[in-house]
Amino acid sequence: MTRWAEGFIAVDWGTTNRRAYLIGENGDCDREFEDGRGILSVGRGEFEAAVREVRERLGEKPMLLAGMVGSNRGWIEVPYVPCPAGLDELAHGLVRIGDDIAIVPGVSLSDGRYDVMRGEEVQLLGAIASGQIPADCLVCHPGTHNKWVRVSAGRIESFRTVMTGELFNLLRERSILAEVISGQAVAGEAFCEGVKRGLSGAGLTAELFEARARFLLGNLGNDDGASFVSGLLIGGDVRVGLHDMASSRVIAMGRPELTGLYSAALAECGVATDEVDGEGAFIAGAKQIAERIE
Amino acid sequence: MTRWAEGFIAVDWGTTNRRAYLIGENGDCDREFEDGRGILSVGRGEFEAAVREVRERLGEKPMLLAGMVGSNRGWIEVPYVPCPAGLDELAHGLVRIGDDIAIVPGVSLSDGRYDVMRGEEVQLLGAIASGQIPADCLVCHPGTHNKWVRVSAGRIESFRTVMTGELFNLLRERSILAEVISGQAVAGEAFCEGVKRGLSGAGLTAELFEARARFLLGNLGNDDGASFVSGLLIGGDVRVGLHDMASSRVIAMGRPELTGLYSAALAECGVATDEVDGEGAFIAGAKQIAERIE
Numbered sequence: 113m114t115r116w117a118e119g120f121i122a123v124d125w126g127t128t129n130r131r132a133y134l135i136g137e138n139g140d141c142d143r144e145f146e147d148g149r150g151i152l153s154v155g156r157g158e159f160e161a162a163v164r165e166v167r168e169r170l171g172e173k174p175m176l177l178a179g180m181v182g183s184n185r186g187w188i189e190v191p192y193v194p195c196p197a198g199l200d201e202l203a204h205g206l207v208r209i210g211d212d213i214a215i216v217p218g219v220s221l222s223d224g225r226y227d228v229m230r231g232e233e234v235q236l237l238g239a240i241a242s243g244q245i246p247a248d249c250l251v252c253h254p255g256t257h258n259k260w261v262r263v264s265a266g267r268i269e270s271f272r273t274v275m276t277g278e279l280f281n282l283l284r285e286r287s288i289l290a291e292v293i294s295g296q297a298v299a300g301e302a303f304c305e306g307v308k309r310g311l312s313g314a315g316l317t318a319e320l321f322e323a324r325a326r327f328l329l330g331n332l333g334n335d336d337g338a339s340f341v342s343g344l345l346i347g348g349d350v351r352v353g354l355h356d357m358a359s360s361r362v363i364a365m366g367r368p369e370l371t372g373l374y375s376a377a378l379a380e381c382g383v384a385t386d387e388v389d390g391e392g393a394f395i396a397g398a399k400q401i402a403e404r405i406e
Numbered sequence: 407m408t409r410w411a412e413g414f415i416a417v418d419w420g421t422t423n424r425r426a427y428l429i430g431e432n433g434d435c436d437r438e439f440e441d442g443r444g445i446l447s448v449g450r451g452e453f454e455a456a457v458r459e460v461r462e463r464l465g466e467k468p469m470l471l472a473g474m475v476g477s478n479r480g481w482i483e484v485p486y487v488p489c490p491a492g493l494d495e496l497a498h499g500l501v502r503i504g505d506d507i508a509i510v511p512g513v514s515l516s517d518g519r520y521d522v523m524r525g526e527e528v529q530l531l532g533a534i535a536s537g538q539i540p541a542d543c544l545v546c547h548p549g550t551h552n553k554w555v556r557v558s559a560g561r562i563e564s565f566r567t568v569m570t571g572e573l574f575n576l577l578r579e580r581s582i583l584a585e586v587i588s589g590q591a592v593a594g595e596a597f598c599e600g601v602k603r604g605l606s607g608a609g610l611t612a613e614l615f616e617a618r619a620r621f622l623l624g625n626l627g628n629d630d631g632a633s634f635v636s637g638l639l640i641g642g643d644v645r646v647g648l649h650d651m652a653s654s655r656v657i658a659m660g661r662p663e664l665t666g667l668y669s670a671a672l673a674e675c676g677v678a679t680d681e682v683d684g685e686g687a688f689i690a691g692a693k694q695i696a697e698r699i700e
Contacts, residue, residue, distance in 0.1 A: 184622070192623075226619040257582075257615060273615040275582070282576050288551075288569070315646035316610050317639065321551060321567040325520040328478070329486075345611065352609035 115212065116405045120174040121166060122398035125181035126150050126231060127256070133395055134170040135402070141395050143170055151186045159187035163213065174212035176398050176405075179231035182207070182215045192220030192228060198267035199237050199397070203404035214405060219268055227273050232259050235365060235390045238397020240266050244388050250359040252378075253390070254370040256281075260353035272356050274349040277370075280342060289320060292327045295335055297342035299376035302332075306340040307377045310347020319344050346377045354381060366390045409506065410699045414468040415460060416692030418525060419475035420444050421550070427689055428464040429696070435689050437464055445480045453481035457507065468506035470692050470699075473525035476501070476509045486514035486522060492561035493531050493691070497698035508699060513562055521567050526553050529659060529684045532691020534560050538682050544653040546672075547684070548664040550575075554647035566650050568643040571664075574636060583614060586621045589629055591636035593670035596626075600634040601671045604641020613638055640671045648675060660684045 117137070124131045128150035134143040154162045163175060182190035193205040197219045205217035218230035232253050239245045240263065247266040253259040256278045261271040283289045297303060309319055323341050326332035332340060353362075362378055364371035365388045375385040411431070418425045422444035428437040448456045457469060476484035487499040491513045499511035512524035526547050533539045534557065541560040547553040550572045555565040577583045591597060603613055617635050620626035626634060647656075656672055658665035659682045669679040 220619075220623060222623055222625070226616055226623050226625055228619045228622055272612055273619070274609070274612045275615045276611055278581060279611055279614075282580055286576055286580060287572060313607050313609070315568070315607070315642060315649075317570055317573055317642060318566055318568045318646045320573075321569045322520055325514075325522045325567070328522055329514060329516055329520050331516070331520055348609060348611060352612045355609075 116174050116402050119171075120176055120402050121170050122176045122395060122402070123166060123178065123181070124231060124234070124394050125177050125179040125186070127152055127180050127185075130179075131391075131394075132166050132170060133398070134173065135395065135399060139399055145169060151180050151183070174214075174402075176214050176216065176402055178216040178234045178394075178398065182218060183230055188215060190215050190217045193217045195219060195221050195223070195271070196264065196267040196269045197233065199241065199400045199404065201267075202233060202237065203401050206401070206405070216401060219271070221271060223270070225272070227271055229259055229271060229273065232261070233268060234397035234401070235393040236261055236263065236268060236397070237266075238395065238400060239365065239388055239393035241400045242393065242396035244393055244396075245363050245365075245386075249363055250353075250357050250361070251363045251365055252353060252371075252374050252385075253365045254374050255366055258349055258353075258374075260357055262357050270357070272352060274352055276345045276349045280345055283320070283341065284338075289324055289337075289341065292324050292332070292337035293341045295338040297338045297373060299373055300339060302336035302339040303343040303373070303376065304380060306343020306345075307347035307350070307380050308343075310344045310349070311351050311380065313348065313351055316344065316348050342373060343377065346373055347380075350374070350377045350381060354383065359383065361386070363388055365393065410468050410696050413465075414470055414696050415464050416470045416689060416696070417460060417472065417475070418528070418688050419471050419473040419480070420525060421446055421474050421479075424473075425685075425688075426460050426464060427692070428467065429689065429693060433693055439463060445474050445477070468508075468696075470508050470510065470696055472510040472528045472688075472692070476512060477524055482509060484509050484511045487511045489513060489515050489517070489565070490558065490561040490563045491527065493535065493694045493698065495561075496527060496531065497695050500695070500699070508695075510695060513565070515565060517564070519566070521565055523553055523565060523567065526555070527562060528691035528695065529687040530555055530557065530562060530691070531560075532689065532694060533659065533682055533687035535694045536687065536690035538687055538690075539657050539659075539680075543657050544647075544651050544655070545657045545659055546647060546665075546668050546679075547659045548668050549660055552643055552647075552668075554651055556651050564651070566646060568646055570639045570643045574639055577614070577635065578632075583618055583631075583635065586618050586626070586631035587635045589632040591632045591667060593667055594633060596630035596633040597637040597667070597670065598674060600637020600639075601641035601644070601674050604638045604643070605645050605674065607642065607645055610638065610642050636667060637671065640667055641674075644668070644671045644675060648677065653677065655680070657682055659687065
C-alpha cells in the first residue's frame with residue numbers, strides 16, 4: 113500500500129477559486145474547504161506556501177492538484193494529454209513534485225480543430241468511474257468556459273469550448289450593456305426569447321447591441337435584460353454544441369444555477385438533459401487517479 | 407443673419423473623447439482640438455464647466471454639441487429622431503440650452519428591430535450634403551460600435567449596429583485572450599483567415615476560445631493573434647451588414663486604420679469599398695444643422 117492509499121488531499125485549483133478535499137483511507141471525503149486563493153492570487157514562487165496553507169487546514173497528506181494550477185499561469189506547466197484521454201492517460205501524464213505532490217495534466221485536441229481543458233477532465237472521468245454518467249454520452253459542462261464533451265468508451269474523445277460565461281461576465285462588468293444586464297438571469301420568457309435568437313445564429317455582436325437599443329427604447333424591461341442576454345449567449349453556445357456533436361440527450365454537469373439554464377435552452381431544441389453535480393464527480397475522479405499513483 | 411451664422415463651435419462629444427471645431431463665418435474650420443474629456447470623465451453638474459473649457463480655447467461662440475453628450479449618461483437626454491431621418495429632422499429635434507447651445511438628437515429605429523445611434527448621423531448626413539457620398543448608398547461606419555447605414559434619398563432609412571470595436575477592446579484588456587491579441591491587427595493572411603471564419607457564422611464564442619487554444623498549442627503565432635481575432639469579429643460583422651443590406655458597393659467612413667480593415671474584409675466578399683474621412687464630414691454636417699437654427 114502506498115502512502116497515497118492512506119488518504120490524500122485533492123484540490124480543484126482554478127483561476128479565481130480553489131476547493132480542497134481531504135479524502136480518507138476509506139475513500140470518504142472527511143473535510144473540505146473553498147477559498148479565493150485561485151492561481152491569479154498566488155504570485156510566482158508562492159505556490160509552496162499556498163500548498164502549506166492547505167496542509168495546515170487538512171493535514172500532512174499527499175496532494176493531488178488539478179485545474180489551472182498546471183497551466184502556464186500556475187505553479188508548473190504540465191503538458192496536455194491529447195484526446196482520446198481516460199484515467200490511465202491522465203495518471204500517466206501526472207507531473208510529480210517530490211513524492212507527495214502530483215499535478216494532473218489537462219487534455220488537448222488538435223485534430224484540425226484546436227482546444228484545451230484543465231480541471232473538467234477529472235470531474236468528467238470521475239462521473240463515469242462512479243457510474244453517475246454512462247461511458248458513452250455527450251456532456252455539457254458550463255462555467256467560465258463551457259465545454260461540450262463527447263465521451264466514448266469511458267474516455268474523452270473530443271470536445272469544444274465556448275467562452276459563454278467569461279463573455280457574459282465581461283459584458284456585465286465592463287460594457288455598454290452593464291446596466292441592461294445587471295439583474296439575475298432566470299429561465300423564463302425573456303431567456304427563451306434570447307435562446308431562440310441565439311440558436312438562429314443571426315449575429316451575436318449585433319444582437320447584443322440590439323438588447324441595449326431595446327432597453328433604451330423601452331422594449332426590454334429592467335428585469336429581463338440579464339435573462340435575455342444570457343439566453344442569447346447560451347442559445348449560441350447550444351447551437352455550436354449540438355451542431356458539432358448532435359445528440360438527443362445531454363448530461364449537464366456543474367453548478368445547478370448554470371446547468372438549469374442550459375437545460376432550459378436545450379429543451380428549446382427538444383433535447384432532454386440530465387443534471388449531474390460536479391463536486392462529487394471531482395472527488396470520484398481524484399480517487400481514481402490517486403489509486404494509479406505508484 | 408442669426409448669431410450662429412457669424413461662426414460657431416461644433417463638438418463631436420463621445421464617450422471617451424471630444425473633438426471641438428471652430429467654424430468661421432466663411433464656413434472654414436479655423437481651429438480645433440481633441441481631448442480626453444468624453445462624457446464619462448465629466449460628472450453630473452459639470453457640463454457647464456466642461457463647455458466653458460471649450461470656449462476658453464476656441465472663443466465665445468454658439469455651440470452645437472453632437473454625440474453621447476445627448477445620451478442618458480450625458481448632459482441632457484435628447485430624444486431620438488426616428489428613421490427615416492435627414493438634416494431637417496435632426497435640426498427640428500435639437501434641444502436648446504439658452505440661445506447659444508444646441509444638442510443634436512440621435513436617431514432611432516423601431517420597425518420590428520431596434521437600434522440607436524448618436525454622433526454618426528451628423529457625419530453621414532454631412533457627407534451627403536457635401537457630395538462626398540451619394541444620396542443613396544450603404545455606409546459602414548466602424549468605431550466602438552460599427553454602424554451599417556442604408557441611406558436613401560439623402561436620409562438615414564435604416565441601420566444596424568454591431569459592437570465589434572467594444573468587444574475587441576474588452577477581449578484585449580480583460581479576457582483570457584489578452585495575451586493572444588496584444589499585438590496590432592493588420593490586413594494580412596491571419597486577418598483574412600479570421601474573416602473567412604467570421605463570415606461562415608460558425609459560432610463566435612467558440613471560435614474565440616479556439617484562438618486561445620491554437621495559441622497555447624503553437625498553431626497561432628504571437629504576431630498573428632490580434633489580426634486573426636480582429637478578422638473573426640469583422641468577418642462576423644460584415645456577415646450581418648451584408649445579410650441585412652445586400653450591396654455590391656459600400657462606403658467605409660471613419661478612422662483609416664479601421665476602414666482599411668473593413669475594406670479588406672469586404673473584398674473577401676467581392677464587395678468594393680470607397681473610404682471616406684469622417685472628420686470633414688462631421689464639420690459639413692454641423693454646418694448644415696447650424697444653418698437651420700433660427
